[in-house]
Amino acid sequence: MNRFFLSLITLLCLATIACQAQRVPSWMNELPKPGNNTYMYVRESGEGATINDALNQAMARVFQSTANRLGQPFDSQKINSALQDGTSYEVLSQQYNIPINKVDQYESRLKDGTYRVFVLCQVAVAGNVQPVWGTLERQGESSPWTSLLKSAVIPGLGQMGKGYYGEGVFTLLGELALIGGGVGCYYLAQDQLQTMNSSNITFDQYTAARNSYNTYRTTSYIAWGAAGALYVYNLVRAVTMQPKRSQVLAFEPSLIATPSSLAPSLSLTLNF
Numbered sequence: 001m002n003r004f005f006l007s008l009i010t011l012l013c014l015a016t017i018a019c020q021a022q023r024v025p026s027w028m029n030e031l032p033k034p035g036n037n038t039y040m041y042v043r044e045s046g047e048g049a050t051i052n053d054a055l056n057q058a059m060a061r062v063f064q065s066t067a068n069r070l071g072q073p074f075d076s077q078k079i080n081s082a083l084q085d086g087t088s089y090e091v092l093s094q095q096y097n098i099p100i101n102k103v104d105q106y107e108s109r110l111k112d113g114t115y116r117v118f119v120l121c122q123v124a125v126a127g128n129v130q131p132v133w134g135t136l137e138r139q140g141e142s143s144p145w146t147s148l149l150k151s152a153v154i155p156g157l158g159q160m161g162k163g164y165y166g167e168g169v170f171t172l173l174g175e176l177a178l179i180g181g182g183v184g185c186y187y188l189a190q191d192q193l194q195t196m197n198s199s200n201i202t203f204d205q206y207t208a209a210r211n212s213y214n215t216y217r218t219t220s221y222i223a224w225g226a227a228g229a230l231y232v233y234n235l236v237r238a239v240t241m242q243p244k245r246s247q248v249l250a251f252e253p254s255l256i257a258t259p260s261s262l263a264p265s266l267s268l269t270l271n272f
Contacts, residue, residue, distance in 0.1 A: 025106050026243075027120045035134035040125050041103075042066070045118045051107050054117035056083040059102065062121045063089075066098050070127040074098070099124040101133045144239040151238035155231055158238030171234050175227055182223035189216035 026032075031041045042065060046057025060080050067074035074096065082092055093100045101122040108116050124131045151158030155175040160168030192213035196206055 025104060025120075027104065028106060028118060031120075034122070036132050038125055038129055039099075039101075039122045039131035039133060042121050042123050043118060044121070045116055047110070047114055047116050049114055051115045051117060053084075054107065054115045055105060055119065056080070058105075058117050058119045059083060059089050059100075059121075062100055062102075062119060062123065063092070063096070063098055066100060066123040067096070070098065070124065072096065072098055072127060097127075099131055101131075147238040147241075148235060151234050155234045159234070159241065162238075162241055162243045164241065167237070171230065171237075175230055175234070178223045178227035178230065182220045182227065185216045185220035185223060189213050189220060192216060 027041070027043065031043060034040055042062060044058045044061040044065065046054045046059070046061060048054035048057055057080075060076060060083060063079050064074060064076055066072075079092060079096075083089070089100060089102060092098075102119055103122055104120045106118045110116055122131065122133055147158035147161055149158075150161050154172065156168035156171035158168070159165075159171060189212075192209045195201065195209040196213065201209075
């Protein structure tokens with residue numbers, strides 16, 4: 001029995017890891033909306049023998065497209081060489097006056113062994129104003145079937161994947177508490193049953209043990225029934241609930257320049 005539960009837990013963990021590993025960021029399907037009109041989101045990709053090579057190529061393409069839109073002078077060969085030499089994109093952004101903020105990246109390995117990296121960046125809309133950077137809005141898993149699989153493996157995981165972390169955690173803890181309580185009451189009932197089967201027991205002790213046995217057994221059935229109902233409800237919620245967008249941390253430095261003034265500011269917002 002112990003080996004069975006250990007194998008089941010191992011399979012559940014492996015399935016959960018596989019689900020997480022195959023998850024594609026939501027911005028791969030749809031670019032997020034910017035928080036203000038000073039910047040926009042762009043997505044570019046690059047290929048290379050290593051993840052770093054592919055990332056550098058993707059960032060070079062972001063520089064190229066942004067520079068073309070802003071009308072800034074741009075030397076793609078110098079940018080590529082600088083990135084390959086280890087110069088950070090932040091330094092290059094300042095040197096070339098091409099405001100770029102990398103938000104996220106997603107890499108995958110191709111069949112020929114090379115890598116493809118997609119980057120999501122915030123770039124300036126206009127060349128005369130430094131953008132007020134926002135943060136990527138984290139959108140929950142949009143596929144109901146993926147959420148269903150996650151919640152089937154681990155109750156509450158589908159809700160957490162859609163951005164409802166509080167509900168997901170409480171669902172998981174409630175499921176564990178009900179199952180654990182049912183198992184505990186089952187073993188307590190078995191102890192009372194052994195007491196009832198003892199040879200040297202009085203009638204009053206037998207009656208007390210029988211009453212305790214019935215109580216523990218009924219409680220275990222109720223706990224397991226409630227765990228089953230919560231599990232079904234958890235699956236329904238994982239499929240029907242809409243993905244939630246949330247900004248966990250919004251870090252917004254800004255520098256707005258005019259011919260006669262320079263106005264820096266910094267805003268930091270933490271959402272729970």
